[in-house]
Amino acid sequence: MTADPLGVLTGVHFIDGDHAACEGALAAGCRFVAGYPITPSTEIVERFASRIPLVGGVFIQMEDELAASIAVQGAIWGGQKSMTVTSGPGLSLMMEHIGLAAFTEVPLVIIDVQRGGPSTGLPTLPAQADMMQVKWGSHGDYEIIALCPSSPQECFDLTVRAFNLAEQWRTPVFVMMDEVVGHMTERVQIPAPEAIEVVERRWTGLKPGDYRPFQPAEDLVPDMVRVGDGYRIHVTGLTHDERGYPAMNPAAQDKLVRRLATKIRDAGDALVDVREEACEDADVIVVSYGITSRVAQAAVEQARAQGVRVGHARLVIAWPFPSQRMAELAARTKAFVVPELNLGQMSREVERAVAGRVPVRLIDHAGGTVHEPDRILAGILEAAR
Amino acid sequence: MSQDKPVRQAKGTVFVRPEVCKGCAYCIEFCPTECLGFSEEFNAKGYHYPVLKHPEECTGCGLCGLYCPDFAIFGIRLKDIPQAASEPPVPPKAG
Amino acid sequence: MRAASPLVEGYPKRIPLHDGSEVIVRPMKRSDEVRMLEFFSGLPLEDRQFLRHDVTQPENVHRFVTDVHRDTVLALVGERDGRIVASATLQRHHYGWMTHVGEIRVVIARNLQRHGFGVGLVKLLVKAAIQAGVEKIVAEVPSNRTAARKAFERLGFQREAILKRHVKDLCGRKRDLVIYANDVSHIWERMESMVLDFNPTLGG
Amino acid sequence: MSKTEIRIGGLGGQGVILSGMILGRAASIHDGRHATLIQAFGPEARGSACSAQVTVSDVPIGYPYVRQPGILIVMSRDAYTQFVPQIHPEGILLYEQDLVQPENLPAGVRAFGIPATRMAEQLGRRLVLNIIMVGFCTGVTQVVSEASARQAVIDSVPRGTQKLNLDAFQAGFEFGRNLVVAPSPVAP
Amino acid sequence: MSTDTLDTLGPEGLPHMDNPSLPYLRGERIPHIWCPGCGIGTTVNCFTRALGEAVSDLDKVAIVSGIGCTGRVAGYMNLDSFHTTHGRAIPFAAGLKLARPEMKVVVYSGDGDLFAIGGNHFVHAARRNMDLMVVCVNNFTYGMTGGQLAPTTPEGASQTTMPFGNFEKPMSLPFLADAAGASFVARWTVFHVRQLTRTLREALGKQGFRFIEILAPCPTLFLRRNRLGDGVDMVRVYKERSKIRDGADTKDVDLGMDGDIIVGKFVDRERPTWLQSMNAHYQQVFGERYRPWGGVREQD
Incomplete structure (x- = not known):
């Protein structure tokens, strides 16, 4: 579409x-x-x-x-x-x-x-x-x-x-x-x-009677219907079965919660978008996202001008977190630098993903403005040392 | 079962689902002709459900069905019953 | 320091009439004097009553054509087959509490009235007035000139005041004078809101 | 020059942001370069100090803030005091000459004044002050091309007001061109 | 429960018949969770009868509930039904209604849900005259959580979080709905099943923000704690204390532990709905360029 x-x-x-x-x-x-x-x-x-x-x-x-x-x-x-x-x-x-x-x-x-x-x-x-x-x-x-x-x-x-x-x-x-x-x-x-590519809703092809609102397709995602079209669906915030009816027992809870997590966690590359630049042979990789990416890029360029081999990995999709990709990058670099406008949030995800293989240096900032590029630069230089 | 009143021709009757009844007595209390009473038997949950004690008094007004919070009873006029038998109906067994 | 001739760019323009023909509209020139006199003299007395001077007198027309203060008056004429067929002015005040007000006056030859020409002329003047920073445009119309009144109303003018028994027609009958007004300040308010520097909605 | 940083400072209500918007739009849309506008935002901006930061560049812009403006446009005394310490040592200062008296300017800075408020009043509307400053900036610095700036003015102002705004732009532009062609009238 | 145990006992010799409410219910979910003597089920009977009389296509009716005992009504109705979050049934329903204006959307919830946590939404939906029918089963208490103070608990009544008797002034729901701008305001009790059915039917046929308060006993938590007997005793009290006063001034209809219970249809006025106002207004502003929002769009 x-x-x-x-x-x-x-x-x-x-x-x-x-x-x-x-x-x-x-x-x-x-x-x-x-x-x-x-x-x-x-x-x-x-x-x-x-x-x-x-x-x-x-x-x-x-x-x-x-x-x-x-x-x-x-x-x-x-x-x-x-x-x-x-x-x-x-x-x-x-x-x-x-x-x-x-x-x-x-x-x-x-x-x-x-x-x-x-x-x-x-x-x-x-x-x-x-x-x-x-x-x-x-x-x-x-x-x-x-x-x-x-x-x-x-x-x-x-x-x-x-x-x-x-x-x-x-x-x-x-x-x-x-x-x-x-x-x-x-x-x-x-x-x-x-x-402009537009993804339409996953309308069911089934008829009322055959259709179950929370019966997943192969990718674990159920198809939808529209209210008023005769399907008489029930939707509840209680734990529910595939019919949508409350099902309040441990088995139903496990089945539903696990499917909802798995459909995203197992989506694989479909939900990974890390824009990498010169990460292949970098001694330091800066991991950034959002506005901080732009500031980080300025620092990355300054660091390169000083001869540091620094890569830049920008998280376009931050959640689900690209843990596997981070682990792969950890195998070929010496340190990560993570600037973000908080006192450490996604940097901990990076730490979790690299599991101690290389140091992860947080360049934190309480917010109110963006980083001074010099602060990120200093972090890169220290990490490269 | 009371036999005091003169025998009248029933105009309506009730249908009961004993197993969903919770014995709240709304139907019995608010029946305009007081033709309902509790069964002597318990249902599986231990409630006495309603039975038509005076079938000849039932007008089929349907109020018991409107009051019943558990969808356990409803009343209906005999002439509204599809293919209603021409003979007078035999009431359900009273508890 | 003032930008030159701010209002006369883009002329001559053409106004299409209902019958498919066109009238050329352009700023009045000094050399129009003779033809202006011809135009005014050709107007029926009834139409001339509306004007402030006796425009059959050459010296009055001379003064009008030459003395027009071009900073405060935009004077347009309609021209067809080499003859002047309309005079339209936008007058402003350069000083005082009415610098934001513009007044429109339009006179049209009899044979071109009711052809959509007046509406076209007024439209040009309204546009010019807005460009000049005018916030409110006014026009006076005697109550019996229903075609002219409809033309103003179609262009969004509102009847703002009626001066009772205010003007005398040819027979000496007193008639109401309707003051029409068109408040175009919202256009400038949009500009003002843009320069507020407060949460500006400057999307394109 | 591949990258120019512009800081515009003034009072809320002078159209500081709009002038930044026009310069940015001229550069990025009509000149085909890159431009980033960071605007002062919020109630704090109303009636008090207000500023806009515009970066114009031939290459994509990373860090979006202005740190050392090559062009500083000031429309109020406070803006001058606040921002003049940041100006590039060889920068250009453009100022409203009835409201700002440049003092203690670094030696390498070239300064150009314009009576923009009075000019705007003579055009009939004080609120085109900012457009005059845009014209002035274009005329003096040519950071954006004249044609692009004119087009950006047309794109940026409400319908019906384009004419007066273009006149304002023209007045500022010509004033600026005359200063640059003639020797600088200000020797701070 | 197997279908056997749901068998209907009818007079011998007569064909099997189903309860007239059943076609409107998700039969496999009955019996419901409500306590013996709870009045919520009674209100559902009246609602199903009203649906049968007022609505020809049940596919075009959606029901939305919040959280609480009455919040479970949506789950039992064989309609497009939504059991949403606590207090937020009205804004959910508003979104649904605006997305599909051809639907009739009914909000069915309790007093705590609609008027404590959800009070703000009620006020604003009434003010906007959002085209919703809001049915509130008022049992004076929080049933699902175990009998805490509700905004409707009468003065003096004891609740678990007001153990020595309520000293707060309760909210008069019809007065609030009226003041906020509802087009239709009525109150009945579960004693008044016929009148209630008629009112629900009438409200289903109307447009705008319609509010129907239904007093219903909560025997387990409100009645027992306040020594008011059983459900049926309370319904008998409703019968004795009720005064039918159509058109009553809503400022005179507040409720206490004693005194009259004023019931009837209090407000019935014409006001354009939010969507009608929006379409009319934008048509005026934009003329033919405006694209009126009807929301009717065939499924792709």
């Missing part, structure tokens, strides 16, 4: 990441957004609200993030592609419904424009400190997918991809922006509709 031309503003634009992400959602076929204003994500829903009357669809500003994050799930069961948009404090409120979406396999997209936290923190300044919360924030065991754009162009591209991944894997997909990427303005190229 390709994009519906109605939603695609083909052309070259000079827009910020928030606006680009909105255009990505429209291009991907999103026609329902429920939101609650929060800096620095608000421009995404503002743009959606102003664009949608002439595209056809609905924007509704709900009374809070709890409402926004479940209204979109109602819309998705109603057949729409749908997303909500927030920042840290709102994400905290949405946690319950992230669990619901993961457990009931709702193809939900959430854009989180990260700001400094905890609590109200730094509304207008960046951080990358929600990385663990999106993975682990709701109670129970579940898997999500998280994408990390580092430019307005990627805000567009990865939002389209987020919708595609959500439809394909039926799990919540996060676009982990940050304040800088959200408010940074750059050229954004929006392709022609026919050049």
